[in-house]
Amino acid sequence: GQSLEQPSEVTAVEGAIVQINCTYQTSGFYGLSWYQQHDGGAPTFLSYNALDGLEETGRFSSFLSRSDSYGYLLLQELQMKDSASYFCAVNRDDKIIFGKGTRLHILP
Amino acid sequence: DAGVIQSPRHEVTEMGQEVTLRCKPISGHDYLFWYRQTMMRGLELLIYFNNNVPIDDSGMPEDRFSAKMPNASFSTLKIQPSEPRDSAVYFCASSAQGFNQPQHFGDGTRLSIL
Numbered sequence: 001g002q003s004l005e006q007p008s009e010v011t012a013v014e015g016a017i018v019q020i021n022c023t024y025q026t027s028g029f030y031g032l033s034w035y036q037q038h039d040g041g042a043p044t045f046l047s048y049n050a051l052d053g054l055e056e057t058g059r060f061s062s063f064l065s066r067s068d069s070y071g072y073l074l075l076q077e078l079q080m081k082d083s084a085s086y087f088c089a090v091n092r093d094d095k096i097i098f099g100k101g102t103r104l105h106i107l108p
Numbered sequence: 109d110a111g112v113i114q115s116p117r118h119e120v121t122e123m124g125q126e127v128t129l130r131c132k133p134i135s136g137h138d139y140l141f142w143y144r145q146t147m148m149r150g151l152e153l154l155i156y157f158n159n160n161v162p163i164d165d166s167g168m169p170e171d172r173f174s175a176k177m178p179n180a181s182f183s184t185l186k187i188q189p190s191e192p193r194d195s196a197v198y199f200c201a202s203s204a205q206g207f208n209q210p211q212h213f214g215d216g217t218r219l220s221i222l
Contacts, residue, residue: 031208042199043151045210087151091207094164098151 004099006088011105012078020073020102022088029090029097032064032071037101038084046073046086078106110134112214114200120220126188129217131200132181139206142175142185143199145216151199157183158206190221 004024012018022032031050035043049055049064049071061074075082085101113132121127133140142154155165160177168175172191177183187194197218201211 033210042213042215043201043211044213048208048210050208093207096153096207098153100150 004088004090004097006086006099006102008100009103009105011107013107014078014080016078017074017076018078018104020075020086020088020104022071022073022099024069024071024088024090024097024099026069026090026097029092029095030066031091032062033089033091033096034060034062034073035087035089035098036084037087043087075104080106080108082106112200112202112212114198114214114217116217117215118218118220120222121190122222123191124189125221126186127190127194127219127221129185129198129200129219131183131185131214133183133200133202134212135181137202137204137212139203139209140177140183141201141203141211142183143201143213145197145199146195154185192221195219195221 006022033048034046036046037043047055047062049062052064052066054063059076064071083106085103087098087101089096089098115130138159141156143151145151154167155175156163157177173187175185197216199213199216201213203209203211
């Protein structure tokens with residue numbers, strides 16, 4: 001079958017760094033995306049890895065290793081507004097599958 | 109620029125009724141996606157269109173669900189007849205070039221079937 005695994009919840013402290021992992025058991029998928037969703041809101045795009053390695057966008061970075069079927073999202077200098085759910089998604093040309101999401105709790 | 113626009117934002121109706129959800133994608137985006145989100149199943153792709161043509165509807169749960177895209181600026185998702193298990197948040201999203209590009213989501217329609 002095809003599935004993505006990510007932790008259901010993660011807790012971190014304001015100002016700290018947190019990493020959210022995503023592993024997948026799928027065939028033929030080559031891109032990894034990350035989306036953020038606040039309670040009651042819509043998913044918003046954060047990053048996309050088309051190639052192996054690290055992509056950096058401001059405080060957020062995303063990593064992909066296709067040989068390991070593994071990726072992660074790294075959030076630095078955490079702010080209270082980063083409290084949200086984070087979804088990884090893998091895609092190929094004709095399909096996309098989302099993980100169940102990781103709820104990030106940030107403590108002051 | 110306006111983002112993806114969905115209507116209605118909330119819909120409450122009785123089982124057996126027909127429900128129509130509407131979506132206006134971002135102008136110039138060739139791809140339109142319909143998703144359903146529930147706590148149990150997460151975010152599921154129901155169907156997507158490329159240049160107004162349905163490409164893959166394998167995610168549509170049953171024949172009670174249908175989607176159309178009569179032109180580049182409008183799409184509908186219809187449920188007939190509706191059932192309580194259809195209660196969910198339905199999102200429409202669009203992108204410029206398919207799955208390799210960021211998808212822009214609308215605010216969603218929160219559907220409750222009583």
